[in-house]
Amino acid sequence: MSETSNLYALILAGGSGTRFWPLSRNVRPKQLLNLFDEETLIEKAVNRLKGLVDPERVLVLTNEAQVDGIRKVLPTIPAENVVAEPARRDTAPAIALAAGWIAARDPEATMIALPADQLVMKDEEFRAVLQSAAEVARVKDAIITLGIRPDWACPSYGYIERGAKLDSVDTSHDVHEVTCFREKPSIQLAEEYLKSGNFSWNAGIFIWTIQTLVRELSQHCPQLAEFIETLQRAGDFKKVVADSFSDLEKVSIDYALMExxxxxxxxxxxVGWDDVGGWPSVAKYLNEDESGNTNRGKLVSVDSNNNIVFSAVDEMTIALLGVNDLIVVNTADAILVADRNDADQIKKLVEELPPELT
Known part of the structure; x- marks a missing residue:
């Protein structure tokens, strides 16, 4: 696989990942955690693009608090390619900002937009799929979504309903029309989606040419199309972003365009994809004992079952006695003890914490 000269990648890295508190903080969010090995999630995101997109053509968008941390773990990416958004405006304005940055360098470019905090186990196949998607995006002048083949009825993801297969496309991967996007379903509806075989998980990964993106935004969100064109012509990119970005409507790319x-x-x-949405999703990658306790770090357990234990302090031992279905996470300055079934509520807990712990 060879790098394509006009293929660019945007890595969206502005999230905070509050569901991983106390390990994740504002200055060390989910994408800067090494939950599985020595590599952080954002390092994995960049490294799996190797051989497909040159590092000079990778743009990382984040916020001011995270810029230094991201630059530190991504030495192959030029420092000026790690850009802080002046304000949180969700994914549509972020993608428009990146598209303007790319268009100023190559108006004929093709762009991949992907999150920084996902897990992909099959890197080579992932690159092959992206390469096929980029080719189809250029040939068909279309927006390409990457759908993940579901292996269970997950109610926590959005879904893409596939329509007819395109036989006219010369690629090693099947290409389908998109019938519609579905919001997170009930478990019963998710089971129906799985049985039908016509639905994919929406991974939030998109591929398009700059020209296609601007054309579609002109119809559905003209403010963002104008912003891209302004950035493309701008003599002072940073000034335009500083002056205009905060005035853009806060909206996701799903609502602004995809729907x-x-x-x-x-x-x-x-491709072995996992959204890694919270502590329960990490459990299957940790060590597991005969009682179903999963852990990273030093653990001693007696009469305890199905607990998730994650220690960020090497010299500390966590001991469990007669407890079940807990999440226990310790760091140097905080300890979380939560019911495993309440993992989605951790972000509400974070809202109650003093600023120095968030």
């Missing part, structure tokens, strides 16, 4: 655009195609991928 309304007409030229959307889907490539389904089997």
């Amino acid at each position: 309304n655009a007409k030229t959307i195609l889907n490539i389904e991928a089997d």
Whole structure:
């Protein structure tokens, strides 16, 4: 696989990952955690693009508090390619900012937009799918979504309903029309989606040419199309961003574009993808004992079952006695003890904490 000279990648790295408190903080969010090995999630995101996108053409968008930390773990990415958004405006303005940055360098470019905090186990296949998607995006002048082949009825993801297969596309991966996007379903509806075989998980990974993106935004969100064109012409990119970005409407790319655009195609991928949405999703990658306790760090347990234990302090031992279905996470300055079934509520807990602990 060879790098394509006009292929660029945007890595969206502005999230805070509050569901991973106390390990994640404002200055050390989910994408800067090494939950699985010595590599952080954002390092994994960049490294799996190797051989497909040159580091000079990778843009990382984050916030001011995280810039230094991201630059430190990504030495192959030029420091000026790690850009702080002046304000949190959700994914649509962030993508428009990146598109303007890319368009100023190559108006004929093709762009991949992907989150910084996902796990992909099959890197080579992931690159192959992205390469096919980029080719289809150029040939069909369409927006390409990467759909993940579901292996269970997950109610926590959005879904993409696939339509007819395109036989006219010369690629090693099947390409389908997109019938519609579905919000997070009930477990019963998710089971129906799985049985039908016509649905993919929405990974939030998109591929398009700059020209296609601007055309579609002109119809559905003209403010963002104008912002891209302004950035493309700007003599002072930083000044335009500083002056204009905060005035953009706060909106996700799903609402701004994907739910309304007409030229959307889907490539389904089997790449060992995981959204890693909270502590329970990490458990399957940790060590597990005969009682179903999963852990990283030093653990002693007696009459305790199905607990998740994650220690960020090497010299500390966590001991469990007669407890079940807990999440226990310790850091140097905080300890979390939560019911495993309440993992989605950790972000509410974070809202109650003093600023120095968030």
